[in-house]
Amino acid sequence: MEILEAYDLTGSYRAAAELSGCDHHTVARYVKMRAAGQSPEQRKHRERAIDAYLPKIEELVVRSRGKVRADVVHKRISAMGFAGGERTTRRTVAEAKAQYRLGRHRVYRPWVTEPGLWLQWDWGTGPVIKGRQVTLWCAWLAWSRFRVVIPVWDKTLPTIVACLDATLRKIGGVPAYALTDNEKTVTTDHVAGIAVRNAEIVEVAKHYGMTIRTCIPADPESKGGSEATVRIAKADLVPTDTNLLPEYRTFAQVEAACRDFCAGVNGRVHRQTRRVPEQMLAEERQRLHPLPKAPFTAAFGTTRRVTWECTISVEGVRYSVPHPLVDTRVWARFHGDELIVTAVAGDGTAAEVARHRRGTPGTPVIDEAHYPPREDKQADRTPKAATAEEAAFLMLGPGAASWLVEAAAAGTRRVRAKMAEAVALAKLHTPAAVDRALGTAAITGRFADADLLSILDYQLRQADAEPTRAGEGHSLQPGTSAWAAFGTGTPPVSPAASPAPAHDDDEKDLI
Structure with missing residues (x-):
């Protein structure tokens, strides 16, 4: 544009070339292209040695669906007589792949969400506590972008029910649909591309009055929201070298970190909606269905009464539970070699309260952390x-x-x-x-x-006297020195027969 502007100003090829700093032949070419209605940016394609092999390159790209490597293509066309370098082949293969993707690119339709309609959940890998991996339950409402992150130890169906119940009570209602991934706890099989639901998760959905849907495999449209929530939660909760988070020593620290994370992301302005998720949740609650008063407890196992010793009995073995649950009912179930105890709070929230290894009859399984510390352990002896x-x-x-x-x-x-x-x-x-x-x-x-x-x-x-005890170095027993001459021919002399030392009075008598 500077060349054409200089030509319009001077009307001379050489003068325009001096003003724009180029050759006058270049000015003449651009002026003629403009006069012919052509774009100055268009360049005339020059024939290359690899052009004769373009049909074969395009064939290989199409047959491999854009997966073929450039070095493989170079070997094929070299065997056919191509004498050029591999760099030329790589550039040509890249152009062919770009043209292949351009004609087959998938167009994504944006998901226009509605309030009170969709809830999504997915799982993320959490931190490691004492060599054991923690799993993060990550759920969010699609319209208000309200997030709930709960740390758990496993992904079994009872854990899903407890997390789902806690999430619904956190948001204060039940949406129409819940979208998640195709795991065995939700989808048992696929027949002709149709997901077969787990019968137990269907009962859970009926209890809360919602429909559980599953994502289409490898479909970003239906999985993008939940996967973004997992990615953000892992970046802010899992200790790495980049975020410099400290290590977690207890499960309670992870729970506190998750609560702080949820309070932070739900209390700040969202990047897309430009609104605070907590404020949007207040509007979305008006479109949510009411929650049932009692959670779905059938998946939590069997009920047990907590004794005044803070224990429950399962298959003849006593297991300890936290002391605030004394004289209440809890649910216990076995998962592998572990016993999982679930309690339901007064507001209906279900949560895992204890987890023990499977015990044997006659040997109680006790966790000292379940009992309150005694202020004075020696009080009974005072x-x-x-x-x-x-x-x-x-x-x-x-x-x-x-x-x-x-x-x-x-x-x-x-x-x-x-x-x-x-x-x-x-x-x-x-x-x-x-x-x-x-x-x-x-x-x-x-x-x-x-x-x-x-x-x-x-x-x-003796004002400075200190109490002493007789040690092993002192004894009132007679020694064995009298037997030192035993075996030399000299009879041993007993201490009683040894002559007594002379006193002053005896010496005077002798004198």
Whole structure:
């Protein structure tokens, strides 16, 4: 356009060439093409050596449905006499494939959604917790773009029912259709291209008053929405080197992360609708069907009553459940070598509350996390005064409490009399001194009648004295040194027969 503009300004080929920085022959060619009504961008095709083999290249591309590789085509045409390079073949094959796809490209019709009509769900691979893979249930409403992500351990039918019930109660209603993939829990077989539904999932759909549809295999139109939800959830929840998320140590951390993710994506403006999904959900609820009060519990297994020990009995084996479920009913079922316990909350939401390995009769399967922590595990061993005499003794200090515990464990007699004696000694001496003596007696295990008074007297004279116990290095037994000369011909001398050392008086008598 600059060349033509320069020519229109000057009316000379050479002057236009100097202004636009090209040859005057180029200016003349462009001017003649414009005068003939041709586009200056059109270039005249020059014959190439590979043009003679274009029919064969197009045949190979069509027969392979655009899958043939350029190196394979190059070998075929080289055997036919083509002497050009592989680069030329690659460029020509790429052009042939582009023309093949252009004539067979599928035109996608946009999905115009309606409020209250479609719910989609799919599965995604979640994080790994202690070597075990977590699966993400990803559901979304097609019109409002409201998402629900729930972490689970498996993809069995009872888990699907629990997740579906939790999703419907989260959105506050039931849509007309639920669209999902063709898994065995939903589609058992395909006959002449028709999906055969699982009879149990049909019963679930009847309970909630909705129709479950399945996607057409390899069809982006029916799978795009749910797959996008899975992709976004995995990017924000699964720890990788790109998102720098921390590792999850417990399943509760994954549940909290999923709740935060749903709150984030449902509370911000969506890229396509330019609206907040939570606000659109409020409008879509008016078009949703009402939820049944009770969830579909037939797939959860058999009911069991939780005892006051926070356990249920299944096939003669006791399994623990979380302590808030005491004196309630739960559902239990076996999945492989695991027992899965499901509970239904007051609002009708079903959730998995416990999962155990299969046990054997006589051996309870207990999870310590199901029981609340005790604030003071030693409270049962702490002395508690019931009378005035006991209160007066325990008021001496912690040494008195230790003495009472140890003395009772040792089976000491006349414990009450000795306690009264300690209270009386506290009036003659300080309570701290008596408490220290009682603590020393508890450590050394001295609970006889005069032991307390003896320890107290010693500690009053030795303020820095510490309680000691006789070790293995000291013994009152006689040694074996008298037998050192055994076998030498000299009779052993017993300690009793050895002469006593001379005293000063004996030396004076000898003198």
